[in-house]
Amino acid sequence: MPTRKLYWQDPYRTTFTARVMQRLNGERPGVILNRTIFYPTGGGQPHDTGLLGGVRVIDVSSDDDGNIIHWLEAPLPQDADEVSGEIDWARRYDHMQQHSGQHLLSAAFQDILYRPTIGFHLSDNTVTIDLPGPPPDDEAVNRVLAFVQNAISEARPITAREYPLAEAIHLPLRKPPTVDGPIRVVEIQGLDWSACGGTHVRNTSEIGHLVITRLERRGDQTRVYFLAGGRANADHLQRIRVTRELSAMLTTGVEDLPAAIERLQEQMQQSQKALRQARDLLTQAEARRLIAEAPHSGGVDIVLHILESDDVKELSRLLQALIAVPNVVALLGWAGGGRPRWAAGRSSNVPLDMLESLAEVKEAYGVQGGGSPEMIQGAAPDEETMHKALHLLQAFAFDLPDID
Numbered sequence: 001m002p003t004r005k006l007y008w009q010d011p012y013r014t015t016f017t018a019r020v021m022q023r024l025n026g027e028r029p030g031v032i033l034n035r036t037i038f039y040p041t042g043g044g045q046p047h048d049t050g051l052l053g054g055v056r057v058i059d060v061s062s063d064d065d066g067n068i069i070h071w072l073e074a075p076l077p078q079d080a081d082e083v084s085g086e087i088d089w090a091r092r093y094d095h096m097q098q099h100s101g102q103h104l105l106s107a108a109f110q111d112i113l114y115r116p117t118i119g120f121h122l123s124d125n126t127v128t129i130d131l132p133g134p135p136p137d138d139e140a141v142n143r144v145l146a147f148v149q150n151a152i153s154e155a156r157p158i159t160a161r162e163y164p165l166a167e168a169i170h171l172p173l174r175k176p177p178t179v180d181g182p183i184r185v186v187e188i189q190g191l192d193w194s195a196c197g198g199t200h201v202r203n204t205s206e207i208g209h210l211v212i213t214r215l216e217r218r219g220d221q222t223r224v225y226f227l228a229g230g231r232a233n234a235d236h237l238q239r240i241r242v243t244r245e246l247s248a249m250l251t252t253g254v255e256d257l258p259a260a261i262e263r264l265q266e267q268m269q270q271s272q273k274a275l276r277q278a279r280d281l282l283t284q285a286e287a288r289r290l291i292a293e294a295p296h297s298g299g300v301d302i303v304l305h306i307l308e309s310d311d312v313k314e315l316s317r318l319l320q321a322l323i324a325v326p327n328v329v330a331l332l333g334w335a336g337g338g339r340p341r342w343a344a345g346r347s348s349n350v351p352l353d354m355l356e357s358l359a360e361v362k363e364a365y366g367v368q369g370g371g372s373p374e375m376i377q378g379a380a381p382d383e384e385t386m387h388k389a390l391h392l393l394q395a396f397a398f399d400l401p402d403i404d
């Protein structure tokens with residue numbers, strides 16, 4: 001005997017008693033009852049949670065024989081032949097509002113835009129339906145929502161009934177039946193007939209409010225994110241709070257927020273540009289100072305400098321500024337992070353092959369690095385090795401023939 005589905009008789013029932021038919025004592029304890037108000041995951045609607053004999057029900061599923069299995073946090077007391085249970089009503093009622101909202105929204109997309117629903121997904125965070133084709137435009141979506149809101153204000157009864165297949169095929173069902181036996185049809189009075197095993201609110205007014213929050217193109221389909229009932233209210237309150245905070249921060253009305261943020265972005269871009277220019281001037285001044293203080297050899301200024309900056313990028317910026325000046329060999333180290341870095345280069349008129357120098361430094365001290373004949377850079381295992389490597393590079397610079 002399959003489990004009797006009390007949630008079909010009365011989806012508003014929150015407590016019940018039932019006989020224990022079978023205990024499942026695997027890794028996860030489970031129990032099958034002769035009847036239940038616990039809805040098992042199916043038809044896009046998630047399972048209920050709650051208590052059974054004082055034990056938490058964490059999952060509910062159905063098997064091919066029509067048994068509904070309550071998966072429990074702990075086994076039921078062994079002597080219990082009969083148990084009483086209660087579902088988490090807030091969770092269930094939320095599912096009922098979303099699911100009824102889905103039927104109504106799907107009916108609206110079908111009747112207004114001729115787009116059938118080809119997927120439905122309901123989770124703790126999101127509710128979606130999938131439609132064929134690209135996202136409809138705002139005007140089309142507004143017509144769909146007007147249809148939905150009108151049906152909600154009409155408080156149309158939502159009822160469920162089982163029909164023999166022969167009768168069901170004469171109903172204007174959204175999708176052709178896929179089962180042979182009797183078919184449970186959920187009707188939004190005069191508006192929608194859908195084969196469905198889910199739980200629904202009594203009438204459309206209990207859907208309360210329905211909003212579409214996002215349309216997402218997915219290949220040649222569109223995913224419609226929507227919220228109904230309590231979720232739509234919670235979302236509305238959150239948006240009010242966020243926009244109020246933004247309005248206070250930017251001292252502007254809600255409708256002027258996008259323009260205010262655009263102005264902020266422009267100001268930020270200008271500030272960043274000014275900051276970059278100031279930084280470049282500082283780097284060039286630092287390069288001139290280092291060159292002025294550097295020892296000369298054979299007409300070349302040989303700069304050896306360890307950077308104090310927190311920013312490793314300053315290493316290559318300073319190197320670029322130094323070798324942009326003629327007659328310079330620059331050897332820079334940076335030990336600001338965990339791993340010392342170094343960079344070395346020369347002006348384009350200085351006949352020193354940095355790659356050749358690099359090969360010798362690699363051989364002498366095992367440092368890592370790479371680059372071009374004009375510029376090389378790399379890392380050293382510790383500060384001492386970095387200093388040794390830079391001094392060896394400096395020695396190559398002092399050995400250069402006179403370029404004057």
Ligand SMILES: [Zn+2]
Nearest residue numbers: 043196197198
């Ligand atoms: Zn349904």
